[in-house]
Amino acid sequence: MEVMASAPGKTILFGEHAVVYSQPAIAAAVSKRAIVHIKDTQSNKTILKSEDLGFEAELDTKNKKYILKKGKPGIIRYILEALHIAHNHNPIEITLSIDIPIGSGLGSSAAVTVATLAALYRYHNIYFTKKELAEIAHQVEFNVQGEASPLDTLISTYGGLIYLDRNKELHKINAHINAPFVVGVTSKYGSTSKMVKGVKLLKERFPKVMDPVIETIGDLTDEAKTAIEKGNINKIGELMNINHGLLDAIGVNTKELSRMVYIARGAGAIGSKITGAGGGGSIISLCPGKVDDVSNAIGVYDSTIKLTFSKKGVTSKLIGARNINNYGKNNRKNNPNSNYNNNNNPNNNNNNNNNKKYPTKYTNTNSKKSNFVNNNNSSASNSRNIEKRVNNVKSNNNNKSKIKNNNKDNKKFYQNQNAQPIKNNRKDYAR
Numbered sequence: 001m002e003v004m005a006s007a008p009g010k011t012i013l014f015g016e017h018a019v020v021y022s023q024p025a026i027a028a029a030v031s032k033r034a035i036v037h038i039k040d041t042q043s044n045k046t047i048l049k050s051e052d053l054g055f056e057a058e059l060d061t062k063n064k065k066y067i068l069k070k071g072k073p074g075i076i077r078y079i080l081e082a083l084h085i086a087h088n089h090n091p092i093e094i095t096l097s098i099d100i101p102i103g104s105g106l107g108s109s110a111a112v113t114v115a116t117l118a119a120l121y122r123y124h125n126i127y128f129t130k131k132e133l134a135e136i137a138h139q140v141e142f143n144v145q146g147e148a149s150p151l152d153t154l155i156s157t158y159g160g161l162i163y164l165d166r167n168k169e170l171h172k173i174n175a176h177i178n179a180p181f182v183v184g185v186t187s188k189y190g191s192t193s194k195m196v197k198g199v200k201l202l203k204e205r206f207p208k209v210m211d212p213v214i215e216t217i218g219d220l221t222d223e224a225k226t227a228i229e230k231g232n233i234n235k236i237g238e239l240m241n242i243n244h245g246l247l248d249a250i251g252v253n254t255k256e257l258s259r260m261v262y263i264a265r266g267a268g269a270i271g272s273k274i275t276g277a278g279g280g281g282s283i284i285s286l287c288p289g290k291v292d293d294v295s296n297a298i299g300v301y302d303s304t305i306k307l308t309f310s311k312k313g314v315t316s317k318l319i320g321a322r323n324i325n326n327y328g329k330n331n332r333k334n335n336p337n338s339n340y341n342n343n344n345n346p347n348n349n350n351n352n353n354n355n356k357k358y359p360t361k362y363t364n365t366n367s368k369k370s371n372f373v374n375n376n377n378s379s380a381s382n383s384r385n386i387e388k389r390v391n392n393v394k395s396n397n398n399n400k401s402k403i404k405n406n407n408k409d410n411k412k413f414y415q416n417q418n419a420q421p422i423k424n425n426r427k428d429y430a431r
């Protein structure tokens with residue numbers, strides 16, 4: 001069997017750092033993605049490879065250890081943590097393709113984490129809502145990094161434009177900024193935890209000065225939300241510039257970031273600011289009609305990436321046929337709706353969330369979990385064990401964001417087909 005899942009990177013448009021103090025933030029998924037393939041292997045080892053990142057490692061998913069065969073570790077820890085939580089530790093082959101630059105503030109670790117988890121759920125045939133997927137992905141980031149806001153994993157899961165409010169509730173912004181933008185990346189790595197600690201220290205030393213700055217970032221983020229909804233591109237640009245000034249005030253700017261911001265504005269960007277933690281990493285410039293000018297100007301000293309926003313969140317699909325020996329022949333014969341007895345089933349290959357394309361088995365309104373797992377005992381208990389482990393992780397997750405629901409029954413697909421997550425939209429399902 002072979003499955004694949006992909007998830008987008010992100011850029012924070014407004015509110016980084018202030019979001020740590022319960023102010024709102026706006027982030028957007030971008031047109032660069034992490035793609036994870038998982039397939040069965042004849043070998044007795046779990047192998048992780050990435051040509052894009054130039055590494056290969058042998059993983060011990062149970063004990064969270066790895067032997068590096070080639071390249072540098074970095075992102076491996078996120079994949080290993082995801083496998084530790086959501087895999088049964090049988091040998092598999094994992095391949096990562098990624099065009100998001102690592103450590104640039106564009107959400108590479110979140111994209112890799114979300115794509116790995118989604119691929120694992122698909123591989124083990126477990127249905128999860130996007131809400132659940134985002135929560136586990138956030139926990140993976142938290143376990144690896146020691147601290148993390150839920151913003152990156154949320155945006156990587158849902159795609160599009162997201163506003164995280166003061167109660168950490170998530171709202172999709174129903175607007176699309178068509179203008180392309182340019183990201184400038186410094187060669188200096190920006191450490192998120194170091195920068196977050198620096199802001200905390202400054203706040204402790206000058207609370208009367210710093211607290212209003214943080215609140216002002218929150219207020220401008222609210223104004224930006226309205227400007228985005230109204231498609232007022234010039235106002236968005238102005239607010240980006242103000243946000244940059246306030247990020248400078250809280251101590252996360254650097255000479256290199258400043259240089260890129262002012263070069264971008266000089267070359268015609270209507271808005272330009274640090275994106276992410278600062279101290280290195282990236283800036284983002286909104287430059288309708290001036291993409292090449294801005295890109296070339298920044299490119300004299302630093303690297304640039306041209307990006308567009310992406311509405312597409314996480315997706316996953318089954319590529320190679322399931323190994324039918326895994327799924328109880330008798331039940332397959334008796335169950336005309338079984339997904340597993342039909343390798344030519346066109347639904348096997350869909351990666352969109354259109355409910356109509358699901359196998360009948362899953363679209364039965366009265367479908368219960370048992371209907372989903374009964375085809376085979378070993379596969380069923382495997383799925384259940386993994387779910388149990390994932391649920392344990394979820395109950396330990398104290399740092400969750402809430403996803404604004406019109407219906408609180410944001411349940412698993414196979415438990416309640418009538419559950420209507422975000423905006424009554426079945427796209428909330430992780431697959």
Ligand code: PMV
Nearest residue numbers: 016017105148149192276277
């Ligand atoms: O640099 P990034 O993309 O990891 O963004 C960090 C954003 C902060 O607000 C500074 C921290 C956070 O966890 O939200």
